[in-house]
Amino acid sequence: MNILLIRTSNRALSISNKLADKVLQTCQETAHTVPNVQILNVYDLPHIDKDYAESLRSRHDNDDANSASLLLSDALIQQLVSADVVIIATPMHNFTVPSCLKAWIDHVVRIGKTFTATPEGKIGTLIDRPVYIAVSAGGLLDGRQPDFLQNYLQTIFETIGINSLKFFVIQGSVMGENHLEQEWLSIKQKIDAHFHQNKSL
Ligand SMILES: Cc1cc2nc3c(=O)[nH]c(=O)nc-3n(C[C@H](O)[C@H](O)[C@H](O)COP(=O)(O)O)c2cc1C
Secondary structure (H helix, E strand, C coil), X not given: CEEEEEECCCCCCCHHHHHHHHHHHHHHHHCCCCCEEEEEECCCCCCCCHHHHHHHHCCCCCCCCCCHHHHHHHHHHHHHHHCCEEXXXXXXXXXXXXXXXXXXXXXXXXXXXXXXXXXXXXXXXXXXXXXXXXEEECCCCCCCCCCXXXXXXXXXXXXXCCCCEEEEEEECCCCCHHHHHHHHHHHHHHHHHHHHHCCCX
């Protein structure tokens, strides 16, 4: 089993990374085999370049283009395709995903590679697989602030054929140690319950 762990925060004490590590650890404990884990840090991933944008506009792959983005995209898509399980650690930034995660998305959501465009809309071409999203938000996600993160990730993964998303969220990460401690207790229970009930992994 191949697990792809994507990290987006470069903070030494990143809460989303710690949360994703807990997901990974529990996933490993409950797996039937010893998984192979690949870690991808995307916080310094470059944005797509103009050749990549042109290639997508023309709706076909320009293999002759000497584009760093197209080559990087090929590699990132291959890495995603090879993953049986994906774990993404992400803070909420300005109500949505950090720009580095968006940069990764722009590289892997690619016409002719991970989805096809039809008159009815985009149809994903990847095989479904579990994607665990470890989210850390400074504030509460109880309606007092917009949440464009969870729906966005659900929609964008569905676009490429991946529907099995599970979110584990720590909210109010800046609301003091007591609050954070309670969040950890609660989320650890949810992670344990999920993986110990899900025998398919
Ligand atoms: C640029 C930036 C924007 C942020 N925007 C939000 C936000 O919209 N909502 C929120 O709840 N927290 C926001 N935060 C706080 C982070 O989500 C929070 O500190 C999170 O726990 C950081 O995760 P990490 O520890 O994995 O880096 C923002 C932080 C940064 C640096």
